[in-house]
Amino acid sequence: MLKLFQNILVPFDLSSQSTRAFKVALDIAKKYGSKITTLTCLEGDSWHHKYYDSRADAELIKKQNKASKKYIEQLESLARKNSVSMKSNIIKSKSVVNDIVIFAKSRKHDLIVMGSHGRTGFDKMLLGSVANGVSQKTKCPVLIVK
Template sequence: MLPIRTILYPTDFSDAASSAFELACALARDYGATLIAVHVIPPPHVFAGDGMGIAAPVEDPEEAAARLAALGTSGHGGRFEYRLLDGDPTEQILKVAGDTSADVIVMGTHGSSGLMRLLMGSIAESVMRKAPCPVLTVRGQFHRPLDSSAPRAAQEVASV
């Protein structure tokens, strides 16, 4: 079995990333590994149409840094570092993975498919294809409806 000394955890602060964080923390505890969280602020995009341009909202770096720092106090308990970077998320994640000699990357994935994936691409997929180490992707939590009466009612109607 390969030793795991450094775990890289890229985050976009989504639900899928939160699920990946739980797993990354568990691995870091089990292996006594350093956990490195990284968040990349992408360059602003301008969407143009009909002669009008609309800039995508730019993320607040101070807020992102505070969220990253808060991860270190959220119960991991081991060695924790974080990096806040600008640029292309895939390129920056791969650079940090190489610079830190990460043994594994644990990241969330949104599971986009079809047209959205074609248009937007998948950062997780790009990282998996180019990473210098294994990549473990984690989907967000499965959410069951709080009210389960509708399926039950449908079963009752179907049985009549």
């Protein structure tokens, strides 16, 4: 029997949208007996300029890592309560979209469930959309949760 969605990837950025996406992934995982992997991409100061200080960047990454681990512990607890296997990964990223796509492909994830901030207009044009970028660049299905 073919099992759909054996490995679900949930990109997690500590937002309420990514928490909601995780809960949707948890429901899918319970139904299909899937495993969940969370991926948190830490970005340093993306506004580099000629006076860029790498020590400040390292400190920012350290703070993000600590905050991420605290949130992920809560997700792991939720997964355990629902008898769903979960792994978590935290990486330093230069391109969140590319890193999510490469991670999903290299680990053979067959579904990505991710939150969307729902930005529109100028905000979307200025900031881009991670969910949109991932959905366009990956080969596996992407469920975007708003």
